[in-house]
Amino acid sequence: MSLPIAVLISGDGSNLQVLINKMEERILDVDIKMVLSNRENAYGLKRAQAYGIPTCTLSHKDFSSREEFDGEMVRVLKESGVEAVVMAGFMRIITPVFLSAFPGKIINIHPALLPAFPGVDGQGDASKYGVRLAGCTVHFVDEKMDHGAIIIQSAVPASPGEDPEDLRLRILEQEHRILPQATQWLAEGRLRIDGRFVKLEEDDVELAETDGTGLVNPPLEYGF
Ligand code: GRF
Numbered sequence: 001m002s003l004p005i006a007v008l009i010s011g012d013g014s015n016l017q018v019l020i021n022k023m024e025e026r027i028l029d030v031d032i033k034m035v036l037s038n039r040e041n042a043y044g045l046k047r048a049q050a051y052g053i054p055t056c057t058l059s060h061k062d063f064s065s066r067e068e069f070d071g072e073m074v075r076v077l078k079e080s081g082v083e084a085v086v087m088a089g090f091m092r093i094i095t096p097v098f099l100s101a102f103p104g105k106i107i108n109i110h111p112a113l114l115p116a117f118p119g120v121d122g123q124g125d126a127s128k129y130g131v132r133l134a135g136c137t138v139h140f141v142d143e144k145m146d147h148g149a150i151i152i153q154s155a156v157p158a159s160p161g162e163d164p165e166d167l168r169l170r171i172l173e174q175e176h177r178i179l180p181q182a183t184q185w186l187a188e189g190r191l192r193i194d195g196r197f198v199k200l201e202e203d204d205v206e207l208a209e210t211d212g213t214g215l216v217n218p219p220l221e222y223g224f
Contacts, residue, residue, distance in 0.1 A: 002031040003187040006082040008073075008090035009037050013044020015088035015109055018176040019183060020051050022224075028180055029187040033080040036073060038092055054080065060092060070098040077101075086183055091120065093145050104193055106141040107186060109179045111171050113137060113153055118146035123168045130160040134167055135214065136175045138182040140193060149198045151182045151191060154214040174214040181224040 007016050016035060022028035035048035040057040048055050056076050063069035074097065077085070084105035099106065112122030114137040119125065126134045135155040140148035154174035158167055185191050185200060192199040200218055 002029050003084055004031045004033045004081050005084045005086055005183070005187075006034040006036055006077045006080065007032055007044075007048075008085060008087045009035060009042050009044040010039050010091040011042055011044065011089050013042065013047045013089070014172060015175055015179050016044045017047050018180055019086065019088070020047065020053070022180045022184075024051070027224075028184055030183060033082050034077060036076065038069075038090070044089070066093070066095045067097045070095045074098055074101040084186060086179070087141060088179065094141065096143055099141065099143060104140065105186070107138055107151065107182055108141050108146070108148070109175050110137045110139065110146050111168070111175065113155060114139060114146055114150060122146075123171050124164055127158065127162070127164040127167050131158050132160070134158040134171060136171050136178060138178050140191075140198065149193050149196055151185070151198050151200075152178045152216065152218060154178050154216040156214045170213070174216070177214070177220060177224050178216060181220050184221075184224070 007019060009016055019028060020032065023030055023032060032053050034054050034056060035045060036056045036058065037045055038058060038060050045055045058072055060069045085102050087108040110122055112126050113135040117125040123134065133155045135153055137153045138151045142148040154177065156170050156174055190201040192201060
């Protein structure tokens with residue numbers, strides 16, 4: 001049975017595109033019921049429409065509070081039969097109104113090795129800081145921004161002073177691998193949250209793997 005999900009976006013939607021592709025290839029056991037954006041000019045909406053996936057734009061400016069905005073998002077998603085949510089470049093902090101509607105079923109991709117460099121420009125902050133290892137993280141969402149328990153991370157080498165755009169693109173390449181993997185584990189019901197820890201059931205694999213582009217832990221399955 002495919003897990004009915006919604007994908008929340010605010011921009012280009014390259015992560016969304018990978019989820020759509022893997023769903024179409026039947027590698028990802030999800031059914032994307034809705035793509036929701038808080039920005040009507042988000043290119044990701046066009047990507048979804050190209051595959052006949054329902055879309056919705058809700059401008060947070062039309063609501064008097066975050067809770068009211070979240071309440072409307074919940075109404076739209078529940079009406080579409082959504083059971084889990086993937087935040088892929090959704091630039092809004094969500095409230096307990098949204099969290100309590102999908103308990104333990106909301107994940108987010110962040111372009112830095114959390115807990116380092118939370119916020120809207122994780123790659124840029126890491127680059128400016130002069131790190132030697134940068135990367136990305138998929139985590140469960142809780143009431144604090146970029147704070148929830150970590151599911152999977154991928155680290156990429158960084159050279160101080162390199163073009164931040166080059167680093168952003170190398171990190172994005174890893175995002176496109178770990179987000180569908182984490183989404184698949186969510187769809188299989190293999191993720192167990194234990195306080196700050198996320199246990200991957202049947203995780204008898206060895207630690208971390210690298211293919212030269214990124215060091216990923218836990219290792220990827222299914223050729224993601
Ligand atoms: C990604 O880098 C994601 O980690 C961050 O926003 C960006 C969205 O990219 N939160 P896209 O819209 O999926 O291309």
